[in-house]
Amino acid sequence: MTGPAPSLARRACALGALLALAAAIVVAVLAAVRNPGQLVLAVVLLVIATIAAWAALVRHGIARIVLAVVAVLALAAVALLPDLRTFVVLPLVLGLMVLAALAARVAIGHDLARRARADRVGPARHGVLLMNPRSGGGKVAQFDLEREARERGVTPVVLRRGDDLRALAEEAAKHADVLGMAGGDGSQALVADVARRHGLPYVCVPAGTRNHFALDLGLDRDNVTAALDAYGEAAEHRIDLALIGDRVFVNNASLGVYATVVQSPGYRDAKVSTVAGQLPQLLGPESEHFDLQYRVPGDDDRPPADIVLVSNGAYRLDRLSGFGSRERLDSGSLGIVTVSVDRARDLPALVTAELTGQLARYPGYRAWQAEEFVVTSGQSLVDIGVDGEALQLEPPLRFRTLPGALRVRVPLDAPGVAPAAATPQGMGEAVRVLLRVLAGRPAR
Known part of the structure; x- marks a missing residue:
């Protein structure tokens, strides 16, 4: 065993996930046995509708109209099948699969993730956070990040229209011991590059629209303010950056x-x-x-x-x-x-x-x-x-x-796991992992 045994609640979720998955298979099999013709027809019609809809997107003129009509008619034909059970079984199976996935996520937790080697570091003495108030529909103002930063002893630098973000970051790096950015992934890459060049640890605050970089750093993208805790006692580890020409990108x-x-x-x-x-x-x-x-x-x-x-x-x-x-x-x-x-x-x-x-x-x-x-x-x-x-x-x-070009700081209580690191690859691995958890053993 490579970790503590799963709790009773997680084992219960593993059981629930396996039962929901089994129920989905049973429902599909019973529907096929009772009325195989209509079930197969429903699936075929759905496939036709989907392919016709996608094909319509890559056609012009009359061909696009004809394919769109085919997609609509195929969907209508599914709804008009005489046996209502055939129409209901598909969303029922889908609902059971979703339930199984949700229960499996709780049961497996973060057991599958390979934890990056991190050092515990003390609070920043001269932390600086650059902020783009226009990113993410105005998350800087929505979460009052300027005030939140000051309360943590971090100096906020708000980007104004016409400002050069790289120039501001370079100036901030002259007196900062920790440099951070609250904004979208493009801004994160630019400021991370400045931190790399100056050998400074970096803090990512997910104040953009999608925040893919923050997701893979294991941050909670919905709790923007919590990312500021990385300026306090934090976990620091090294990650890679990528270059196209001399331009750094993080995603x-x-x-x-x-x-x-x-x-x-x-x-x-x-x-x-x-x-x-x-x-x-x-x-x-x-x-x-x-x-x-x-x-x-x-x-x-x-x-x-x-x-x-x-x-x-x-x-x-x-x-x-x-x-x-x-x-x-x-x-x-x-x-x-x-x-x-x-x-x-x-x-x-x-x-x-x-x-x-x-x-x-x-x-x-x-x-x-x-x-x-x-x-x-x-x-x-x-x-x-x-x-x-x-x-x-x-x-x-x-x-x-x-x-290993960038030193990144994340809060000690951040999730710390990207979705891909915590998710089994394929149905077979998922079932094996759930059975391990159900038996009281760690998922990994």
């Missing part, structure tokens, strides 16, 4: 479909309509592949990629609709993912992989890790999204990792 850089869409002027104000308008040009049958060239270790077959994701540490990606999270930030390597879509032929397989959370099973998906990665292109400028910021850069694009 990821994306090229291809996603990077092109976010360049559109209307994307921030109308994401759904912008995506719908762009996809026919990007992934439709008449569209061309992106001019992105790269090397895959040990593989001379390099199909053109429609999505390239380079990350500071490897992501566990289940779906394209979210960048997931990273098990660790100290692996000393970049995570690299490429996705190639053979237009209409591959669309059903891609949709299926997306819906089932099995992106890694999609034939056009490749993932590996490396210390360096280079993307070349015949274009004069390449669209790229770096930590959520839309840029255009000249190729070649050179990525590399900076192992």
Whole structure:
């Protein structure tokens, strides 16, 4: 055993998760036995509706309208099946699966996570926190972070319109012994780079919109004020940073479909309509592949990629609709993912992989890790999204990792675990882990 035995409550949750999972399987099997024809028909109609809806997004004109009508009719046909039980069984199974997942999360806790080696450090003597009041819809004001910082003996520096964030950070670093940033991930990367260059420990305060960096640091993104406790007694450990050229990023850089869409002027104000308008040009049958060239270790077959994701540490990606999270930030390597879509032929397989959370099973998906990665292109400028910021850069694009480059402080009572580090990979591992907890043994 590598840790304390799970509590009675966690063992009860493990039992509940296993029972809910078993109930979902039993309900599905009984429905199939009682009325196999209608259940199979319902599933087929749902698949048709989903594929038709996705296919409509990458078509123009009449083809888009026809496919959209097919999707609506397929959904209507499911609702009109004569046996109501067939229509009810699908959400019932889904509800049981969700219940099983929630109970499993409590049962497993953080047992699976590999804890980063951390040193306990004393309070900052001259802590400085830079703040972007416009990030996250105004979280700096919402959580009164300026006052909260002063009460902890931390000097707040509020970014005003027209200010140069790097210049402010460089000035603050001259007299600070701990430097921090309250803002989005792009601002976090910039100030973290300044802290790295000056050899200062860094504090991340999740005052942005998504706060992916804070998530993978194991911070509670909903409790913004609690992150300020890292200026007191805290746990300090080293993490990696990543570079594209001489620009530091903390999360990821994306090229291809996603990077092109976010360049559109209307994307921030109308994401759904912008995506719908762009996809026919990007992934439709008449569209061309992106001019992105790269090397895959040990593989001379390099199909053109429609999505390239380079990350500071490897992501566990289940779906394209979210960048997931990273098990660790100290692996000393970049995570690299490429996705190639053979237009209409591959669309059903891609949709299926997306819906089932099995992106890694999609034939056009490749993932590996490396210390360096280079993307070349015949274009004069390449669209790229770096930590959520839309840029255009000249190729070649050179990525590399900076192992252990940043000293990060987190509160002693922070969760300290990224979701990917605490979640089993696949149903088989989840069942094995739950059985261990039910038997009174640690999950790991």
